[in-house]
Amino acid sequence: MTGAETAALAAKELGVAESPPGSNQVKYNTWYYGRAVSGGSYPWCVVFVQWVFNRAGVPLPARTASCGALMRAAQAAGQWVTEGYRPGDVVIYDFPGGAATDHCGIVEQAGAGTVTAIEGNTGAGSDADGGQVQRRTRPLSCVVGAVRAAFEEEEEDMERFNTVQACPGWARPTVAKLVALGYLGGSGERDEAGEPADLDLSRDMLRLLVIQDRAGCFGG
Numbered sequence: 001m002t003g004a005e006t007a008a009l010a011a012k013e014l015g016v017a018e019s020p021p022g023s024n025q026v027k028y029n030t031w032y033y034g035r036a037v038s039g040g041s042y043p044w045c046v047v048f049v050q051w052v053f054n055r056a057g058v059p060l061p062a063r064t065a066s067c068g069a070l071m072r073a074a075q076a077a078g079q080w081v082t083e084g085y086r087p088g089d090v091v092i093y094d095f096p097g098g099a100a101t102d103h104c105g106i107v108e109q110a111g112a113g114t115v116t117a118i119e120g121n122t123g124a125g126s127d128a129d130g131g132q133v134q135r136r137t138r139p140l141s142c143v144v145g146a147v148r149a150a151f152e153e154e155e156e157d158m159e160r161f162n163t164v165q166a167c168p169g170w171a172r173p174t175v176a177k178l179v180a181l182g183y184l185g186g187s188g189e190r191d192e193a194g195e196p197a198d199l200d201l202s203r204d205m206l207r208l209l210v211i212q213d214r215a216g217c218f219g220g
Contacts, residue, residue, distance in 0.1 A: 001056040003088020003107075003151050004204040008211070010052045010106040010118035010133075017132040018044075018121075024131075028120060032065065043129060045104050046070055048120025049090050052106060058149045060090070067092050067101035074147040082145040085110040087205055089146035091117055093138065095127055101144060103128035105136065109209065111178075112185030113140055135217070161201045171206040174213040175199070181218065 001009070018026040025038040028051040033042070046065045053060050062073030071092050074080040085091060089107040094100055105117030116137045123130020161167045167175045178184040184199055201209075212218065 001058055001151060002204050003086055003149075004202075004208045005088075006052065006056040006058055006149075006151065007087040007106050007108045007118065008208060009056055010048075011108065011135070011212075013048070013052070013120075013133045014118065014135060015133060021131055024121075026121075026131075043121055045119060045121040045128065048133065049104055049106060053149065058088075058151055060147065060149055067104050068099070070104070070147060071101055071145065079148050079150070080145055081148050084200075085115055085143070085146050086148070087208060088151060089148050091115055091146045092144045093128075093142045094144045095142055107146065108135070108212070109183065109205075110140075111137075111183040114138065114183070115140055115143060116183070159203055161203075161206065162199050164199075167201065167206060168203075171210050174210045174218075175201070175206070177213065178209065178218060183218070 018024055023038040024042040024044060025036060026044055028047045029042050029044050030036050031051055032047045046067055050060065050063065060070065061077040061079050062070055064070050071080065081089065085107050087107055087109065091105055091107055092101050093103045095102045103119065103122065105119035107115055107117050109116045114137050116135065118133065119136050120133050121129055121131060122134050122136055123132045164172060164176050164179060175184065
């Protein structure tokens with residue numbers, strides 16, 4: 001699978017929650033540990049990522065339930081990035097207070113100053129231990145970096161679209177909408193029409209954005 005397809009696979013899990021609430025008893029933990037587990041020793045944001053990548057057939061640099069251990073394994077394997085996040089990247093967050101690595105998620109889209117990811121074990125009550133799979137948009141300031149796995153055929157999608165007008169007609173309305181909403185913006189460079197000139201969107205990324213737009217993920 002490509003990164004965009006892996007992110008789409010993660011999105012199919014939206015709404016899955018541990019039961020009972022606060023127990024960490026969830027199907028991803030059962031898969032990872034080979035038995036039903038519960039209690040505070042079994043947070044599952046990384047386990048959710050492991051489950052998704054296992055089903056996508058894409059290897060991660062380590063089999064671990066720890067954000068810190070996954071980060072260090074990615075750094076050692078040359079699979080760690082700190083900018084230019086793409087769909088399928090596993091972003092690791094550092095929230096104010098607490099540990100240096102608190103939580104993680106699978107990137108759907110990186111915007112101007114934000115990243116939108118599918119995250120396990122999050123929710124309104126706790127960003128890093130909320131008990132549900134949710135789509136969250138967070139500022140890049142809380143992203144430590146990301147694990148970039150070796151996706152199959154990722155390099156075959158070489159065509160890139162850097163402006164709204166350069167996008168195919170079927171994707172242009174969605175891209176224009178996301179630019180207007182601030183989800184897309186590149187680094188701030190503008191073309192002669194005043195539109196972002198360095199969006200760097202692939203055809204797979206455009207397909208994913210259009211699907212999400214038609215599903216009402218961006219409003220309207």
